[in-house]
Amino acid sequence: MKHISDNEKDTSRIAAALAEDLQPGNVLLLHGTLGMGKTVFARALIRALTNQHDIDVPSPTFTLVQLYDGLTCPIYHYDLYRIEHPDEIFELGWDDALADGITIVEWPDRLGPYKPPLSLDITLSNADNDPNKREILIEKNA
Numbered sequence: 001m002k003h004i005s006d007n008e009k010d011t012s013r014i015a016a017a018l019a020e021d022l023q024p025g026n027v028l029l030l031h032g033t034l035g036m037g038k039t040v041f042a043r044a045l046i047r048a049l050t051n052q053h054d055i056d057v058p059s060p061t062f063t064l065v066q067l068y069d070g071l072t073c074p075i076y077h078y079d080l081y082r083i084e085h086p087d088e089i090f091e092l093g094w095d096d097a098l099a100d101g102i103t104i105v106e107w108p109d110r111l112g113p114y115k116p117p118l119s120l121d122i123t124l125s126n127a128d129n130d131p132n133k134r135e136i137l138i139e140k141n142a
Helices: 008-019 038-050 086-092 094-100 108-114
Strands: 002-005 027-031 065-069 074-079 102-106 119-127 130-141
Touching: 002 008, 008 038, 008 130, 027 038, 027 108, 038 065, 038 074, 038 102, 038 119, 074 094, 086 094, 086 108, 102 108
Parallel strands: 027 102, 027 119, 074 102
Antiparallel strands: 002 130, 065 074, 119 130
């Protein structure tokens, strides 16, 4: 499914709508270059899944993972930009995340062979040659 976002508010609305259909065990892989809005998308998902629209959702660039209490299950937000080897993911609670939570991953290419076979691939890219517009492509990876 393809969406066009004109601004961060649109991106947040698209993410919040997607959050309505998520359940424990879902893994969302956020693709896109720096500045495409991966963290904006993740922040909106987390706010919708916790029903706390003013919750502080920092990028986990330096902590690598942030854990939130969702309405139905834990929410794990990973930013793998700084990991050097895919095996490092297991030091960050990866098995727990897959077992009982909703998992959001920025820079999923760093997962290497540990990319879950069942996931949602969400790709954010520029749209219409406009630096402020985004194309958000959501695909089931099976």
